[in-house]
Amino acid sequence: DSGVTQTPKHLITATGQRVTLRCSPRSGDLSVYWYQQSLDQGLQFLIQYYNGEERAKGNILERFSAQQFPDLHSELNLSSLELGDSALYFCASSARRERGSEQYFGPGTRLTVT
Amino acid sequence: GQQLNQSPQSMFIQEGEDVSMNCTSSSIFNTWLWYKQDPGEGPVLLIALYKAGELTSNGRLTAQFGITRKDSFLNISASIPSDVGIYFCAGQLRGGNEKLTFGTGTRLTIIP
Numbered sequence: 001d002s003g004v005t006q007t008p009k010h011l012i013t014a015t016g017q018r019v020t021l022r023c024s025p026r027s028g029d030l031s032v033y034w035y036q037q038s039l040d041q042g043l044q045f046l047i048q049y050y051n052g053e054e055r056a057k058g059n060i061l062e063r064f065s066a067q068q069f070p071d072l073h074s075e076l077n078l079s080s081l082e083l084g085d086s087a088l089y090f091c092a093s094s095a096r097r098e099r100g101s102e103q104y105f106g107p108g109t110r111l112t113v114t
Numbered sequence: 115g116q117q118l119n120q121s122p123q124s125m126f127i128q129e130g131e132d133v134s135m136n137c138t139s140s141s142i143f144n145t146w147l148w149y150k151q152d153p154g155e156g157p158v159l160l161i162a163l164y165k166a167g168e169l170t171s172n173g174r175l176t177a178q179f180g181i182t183r184k185d186s187f188l189n190i191s192a193s194i195p196s197d198v199g200i201y202f203c204a205g206q207l208r209g210g211n212e213k214l215t216f217g218t219g220t221r222l223t224i225i226p
Binding site for chain 1: 117133149154155156157158159162193202204206212213214215216217218219
């Protein structure tokens, strides 16, 4: 158990809908990262938050947004869903270290858009 | 999005055999991480490497940070059934954007 929790585990929804994925980082970790895993693109970085502030963005679609709350949990919002958004979505958290930040992943949310 | 080249793509081995896989990049990284992922689960961190040339072990696993900073290697000795899964390398820069750039993965299967 990495200490990172994600809900829900599975989500099935229709095209055009909006969903919210939730992540709680490991105790004490200030950074939260969101990744998308699909068969054709592999694991891709979406966005990073550090202590409530957006830190870095990857190839995140404009239809997607995220935020990190004062209690450090994070939510990823996906709107106007398309079939191609079906994927596994992972959250990871890390503590800052001088040498680099080891990221610990949650169990993921499997999103199926029908 | 960018993915690092991992080889081999898949491996079929017998229990007890040693395993080697590698990961290469066209650009340098400051940190290399190795993860294992079981079906439907999140990646689990196995080893982290922070310095070019560094060799680090975690039980039967040994990983190396390449001298050029553009590659990394993972070895598994005396494989056991629970080693089955997909292994991913990930490169990371430091300072600001700490995103992980993942490799394409190596699927390990153990033949009975």
